[in-house]
Amino acid sequence: MTRLANEPAPEFSVPVEQVARLIRHFDQRQKALLVQLVPELRTIRPEAADIPVEQDVLLTYFERKRNKWQECQPLRGDDPFLTGLTVAEFFALPEEEQARLWDQAHAEAWRELAGCEQSVQADALPAR
Amino acid sequence: MRCLLDKNVLRYVIAGLYYGRLRPLSSLEMSVLSCWRAAEERGVALYISLASFHILQRLAGYAEVRVLLDSAQVFSPTRYHTRWTRRIQETTGLAREDAAMIALASFGSDPRGRILGVHTLVTCDQPMVHGYLDKLPDLQRRLRAMAIQLPAPFHQVALPRLATPDEWLAELKEGNAWKNPV
16 A cells, blocks of 8 residues: 555664565566655665765755745756856866856856945944 | 854855765765754854855755755945955955955944844865964954944954864854854
8 A cells, every 4th residue: 555645654664675685576567666656766876875874864954944945946967057067067076176166156246246335233233 | 143154165065955865975065064054053143245145046946055045144245344354365365255255254244234243254264264363363453453443333343263164063062152352
């Protein structure tokens, strides 16, 4: 029986290796059915298995915040990002090159914003 | 407590959110995300520069960037920012962009002009931190000399604490509110 998306996950603890042994005995039709029933399997990369628990917890925190912005799309590799590069192209660059392009974009932004001055209240709270 | 996030911090935040489900993150990516979370949980007000806001606004259609924009307020230069930038540059020899960012942490304010400066500037740029710390006594002296002649609220301007994400995270976890150098 399939579980509805908003249904809470059942509490059970079958070692994943045990499930894998079972799946290896499936024929092609059964494996295809499994992917239909668990569609997120298509998007999961094998490297995700190496993600530490601490990172997983941290990402869950930010995903809850991100879910508030349903009208915004999540970043994808082929999305335009900076200086004509896509997200994947930008982050595939060596660290120094990413930093150079990011700094350059900031330098241009500062030039465009030259002369912008925020007025401050006389009783503004200093950082002391 | 108020904290200004340097441009490089924002880049690592975006990379961390993008790669978070795809691969193990680098220690720096983990560190900036942990800082962000710890700051929010402790009620620290986060700010980004007007220039960073300008860039991120163009990317605001992406949920990861929207989350960032939603969590931080814009911090803009006030009167005397340019003068103090020049003095920081003369004193430290840092690049103009770095000096301008440090100056923003003192002579910067939110869109309503209710505050002046931040307590901490978080940056991943180690040479910038060292360049600043090496000349801190000189900067303190020069800022005092400059501030004494300025009208309110600028006469109460303070130097920020510069910290790497790891340093700041440790402070947040220990619950220590850093005191400004001036």
